[in-house]
Amino acid sequence: MTKGLIPEVWERSPSRIYTEEIDKYCMEKIYKPTIEAMEKEGRKFKGVLYFGLIITKDGPKVLEYNARFGDPETQVVLPRLNTDIIDIFDAIIDERLDEIEISWNDNACVCVIMASGGYPKEYKTGYEISGIEDAERDANIVVFHAGTKREDGKYYTAGGRVLGVTAMESNLDQAIKKAYEGVGKIKFQDMHYRKDIGIK
Amino acid sequence: MKVLVVGSGGREHTLVWKIVQSPKVEKVYCAPGNGGISAIAECVPVKAMDIDGIVNFSKEKEIDMVVVAPDDPLAAGMVDALEEAGIRAFGPRKAAATIESSKAFAKNLMKKYNIPTASYEVFENSTDAISYLQNQQYPLVVKADGLALGKGVIIAQNFDEAKQAVESIMEDKVFGEAGSKVVIEEFLVGQEVSMLAFTDGKTIKTMVSSQDHKRALDNDQGLNTGGMGTFSK
Numbered sequence: 001m002t003k004g005l006i007p008e009v010w011e012r013s014p015s016r017i018y019t020e021e022i023d024k025y026c027m028e029k030i031y032k033p034t035i036e037a038m039e040k041e042g043r044k045f046k047g048v049l050y051f052g053l054i055i056t057k058d059g060p061k062v063l064e065y066n067a068r069f070g071d072p073e074t075q076v077v078l079p080r081l082n083t084d085i086i087d088i089f090d091a092i093i094d095e096r097l098d099e100i101e102i103s104w105n106d107n108a109c110v111c112v113i114m115a116s117g118g119y120p121k122e123y124k125t126g127y128e129i130s131g132i133e134d135a136e137r138d139a140n141i142v143v144f145h146a147g148t149k150r151e152d153g154k155y156y157t158a159g160g161r162v163l164g165v166t167a168m169e170s171n172l173d174q175a176i177k178k179a180y181e182g183v184g185k186i187k188f189q190d191m192h193y194r195k196d197i198g199i200k
Numbered sequence: 201m202k203v204l205v206v207g208s209g210g211r212e213h214t215l216v217w218k219i220v221q222s223p224k225v226e227k228v229y230c231a232p233g234n235g236g237i238s239a240i241a242e243c244v245p246v247k248a249m250d251i252d253g254i255v256n257f258s259k260e261k262e263i264d265m266v267v268v269a270p271d272d273p274l275a276a277g278m279v280d281a282l283e284e285a286g287i288r289a290f291g292p293r294k295a296a297a298t299i300e301s302s303k304a305f306a307k308n309l310m311k312k313y314n315i316p317t318a319s320y321e322v323f324e325n326s327t328d329a330i331s332y333l334q335n336q337q338y339p340l341v342v343k344a345d346g347l348a349l350g351k352g353v354i355i356a357q358n359f360d361e362a363k364q365a366v367e368s369i370m371e372d373k374v375f376g377e378a379g380s381k382v383v384i385e386e387f388l389v390g391q392e393v394s395m396l397a398f399t400d401g402k403t404i405k406t407m408v409s410s411q412d413h414k415r416a417l418d419n420d421q422g423l424n425t426g427g428m429g430t431f432s433k
Contacts, residue, residue, distance in 0.1 A: 018393045018409040030315055031397060031404050037313040038296060044401035045296040047274075051397065056390040061316040063392065064353075067274050067292050067300040071211035073394050073410045076432040078218045080408050085215075086203070086222040088398055089265060089290045097400040104408050108433035113210075120351075120416060120425045142217065145236025146210035155235045161426060163236075164210040172433045196418045197429030200391065200411055 017055060017200075026053065026060050034065070046092055075144050075164045076109040108172040110179040111164045112197045113146070117190030119160035127189040129155040129162070135182040141167050143182065157188055172198060204229045204258055205241070206248050206278070207269035215269060216241045231257065248273055251281045258287045265290060271347055275301035303383045304345050320385035326370040329382055333362045339387040344369045346378025350426050355387060394430075408432050 030051065038045045050066035050073070078085070082103040091100045116123035125147070132143050132155060144166055147159015163186065167178035176198040183193060203225055205216050213236050220228050220240055231254060233243030246253040248270050258266055268278050268291035277294035298305050310317040318341070323329035342365040344352030352375050356362035362384075369379035396407040410432040416422035
């Protein structure tokens with residue numbers, strides 16, 4: 001990756017955007033009221049609820065809800081989950097989520113999407129992908145597939161978003177660097193990815 | 201136990217990757233899955249929207265838990281169908297998934313229960329929507345009511361762009377039935393943050409926050425996509 005791409009000092013780090021104070025506010029004014037509202041409406045929500053938030057000068061507001069795990073957010077959230085996900089799903093189905101502890105690791109996680117050239121407009125598929133195994137040789141990298149197919153042990157592109165190269169490290173700078181090291185090992189024709197993931 | 205994950209994208213690969221790490225799980229299927237998923241689970245050729253196909257496969261293989269990941273089958277009632285067939289399913293029922301599948305429903309819910317959100321109006325025909333647009337401040341946001349693959353949100357810089365958005369959604373039906381209503385809302389300025397949460401309907405436990413990059417090109421240039429990258433710290 002290009003040197004000098006990553007700023008020395010973060011102008012605003014994500015952990016400072018979503019502060020404890022904002023989290024507390026959201027829990028009281030947004031998260032809990034939403035599930036209470038759904039229950040009152042006779043639409044009890046069991047599962048994963050996604051809150052698309054915007055932190056305005058008047059405080060956090062909801063842009064949208066999703067009724068599921070987000071994509072690609074899931075790719076950077078679940079690697080940080082320590083708890084057995086089956087225990088969580090079971091507790092939700094049986095409505096005893098209050099009884100279990102859910103623990104997260106404190107690492108930073110970055111996912112860079114490698115897409116077919118032309119996406120989100122027209123693009124071609126069927127190109128062979130090389131280097132996935134090489135990238136995954138690093139224990140801190142996992143390559144999640146979005147639009148691929150496997151034939152005779154080889155991978156081929158099969159969608160607009162093809163791969164999500166995900167790295168986990170103790171801090172964001174390192175995770176960005178590691179994710180792009182992984183990206184650098186993977187090749188397919190007309191591939192396209194952003195070079196500024198992790199920088200806001 | 202035997203688990204079936206419904207879906208075929210990067211999210212589903214991540215879910216399958218996490219689920220196979222559970223010592224309680226002996227077998228994971230994914231319908232329909234993708235190349236990467238096929239390396240760690242058994243992919244089955246049943247489409248994510250094929251409710252009967254998923255119910256039948258789950259019965260046949262005696263699946264202990266079905267995880268329904270994408271928005272479309274949730275909105276179509278796949279979890280309801282699985283539960284009626286006596287199969288344990290993870291995901292909201294159709295009535296609850298409406299919080300995503302109708303933006304008008306979500307906005308009305310937030311208004312009724314004082315949950316902070318952008319001010320808005322809902323319109324059921326394009327004439328009323330366009331007449332409302334004439335006296336508004338720009339930019340503003342035009343949203344198709346229903347599911348539109350993440351593409352149903354248009355930020356309009358002026359009246360002409362807003363009018364064009366309403367016409368393509370409501371008259372040309374570029375998103376099909378998702379465009380039978382539109383939500384027109386205030387444009388908010390600030391940093392966007394995503395928060396995922398687990399909930400059983402009574403208790404809610406948040407995950408870790410994340411931020412994503414929606415535009416196709418560096419420095420947030422180019423078209424909106426499903427997401428070109430994301431990070432969590």
